[in-house]
Amino acid sequence: MKILSTLLLTFFLINTSPINCFILPLSLDDIELQKETQLTREKLKAAITFVNSQEEYWHPQWQYQYHTLVNMIKKHNLKRGAEIGVAFGGQSLAILFKTAVEKLYSIDPYYHFSSDMYPDHLNYNQSIFNVLYYLVRKKLEPFGERSQLLRMTSVKAAQLVKEGELDFLYIDGNHEYEYVKLDILSWFDKVRPGGFIVGDDWQAEGVRRAVNEFFKGYVIHRKNRMWWIQKKKKM
Numbered sequence: 001m002k003i004l005s006t007l008l009l010t011f012f013l014i015n016t017s018p019i020n021c022f023i024l025p026l027s028l029d030d031i032e033l034q035k036e037t038q039l040t041r042e043k044l045k046a047a048i049t050f051v052n053s054q055e056e057y058w059h060p061q062w063q064y065q066y067h068t069l070v071n072m073i074k075k076h077n078l079k080r081g082a083e084i085g086v087a088f089g090g091q092s093l094a095i096l097f098k099t100a101v102e103k104l105y106s107i108d109p110y111y112h113f114s115s116d117m118y119p120d121h122l123n124y125n126q127s128i129f130n131v132l133y134y135l136v137r138k139k140l141e142p143f144g145e146r147s148q149l150l151r152m153t154s155v156k157a158a159q160l161v162k163e164g165e166l167d168f169l170y171i172d173g174n175h176e177y178e179y180v181k182l183d184i185l186s187w188f189d190k191v192r193p194g195g196f197i198v199g200d201d202w203q204a205e206g207v208r209r210a211v212n213e214f215f216k217g218y219v220i221h222r223k224n225r226m227w228w229i230q231k232k233k234k235m
């Protein structure tokens, strides 16, 4: 009975609160954070307050979305992948925590772009991005070699990954047409034949246009806001 209840409790904890185990409320007295961000106390305080407040609702709101990719990875036994656009790290964390993925590249520049380039409410000011990067690095650190957080644009990161190295790619960075197209162009060859290219935000016009254009002749699958294709296998 005791064993059964322990198993049930473990199952419940793993399946309901993977993210919460890793929440680190950031502190203004964190010396490492102060040194790394080099912000005035006032700016650091504002950024920490913002990031801590977002953490409260970020993950539960997006949980249903995280399951789709996690289930796909499990179903097809995918081992190596990359996520373009990491933000608070919820999707990367869910993958690393809930699947047997052996290597995950998590890519995000954590950089404030001009609003012409990146017209999105997630285009935070640079103080917030610096603090957010620190938070996500700390969250992914426990996964050791399985996780590699790359603070750079997707195009730069693509240069570090070998052709055919990945079983899956998840595109969730800048949703403007030109950038989605660039993401697909720079990463298509990194995914092996038979591997999966997945993305978020089908509701965004730029995403739909780039995906439809590039993947003519492919079946484009959809679930909620997500889309994916499976690369053709070699004959």
Ligand SMILES: C[S@@+](CC[C@H](N)C(=O)[O-])C[C@H]1O[C@@H](n2cnc3c(N)ncnc32)[C@H](O)[C@@H]1O
Residues within 6 Å of the ligand: 062, 083, 084, 085, 086, 087, 088, 089, 090, 091, 092, 107, 108, 109, 110, 111, 118, 122, 152, 153, 154, 155, 172, 173, 174, 179
């Ligand atoms: C929608 S959020 C990502 C959410 C995350 N995938 C999740 O599910 O939790 C978009 C992120 O893309 C990042 N981003 C913007 N331009 C980028 C680029 N060129 N390459 C990689 N990431 C980019 C932003 O900094 C932002 O954090």
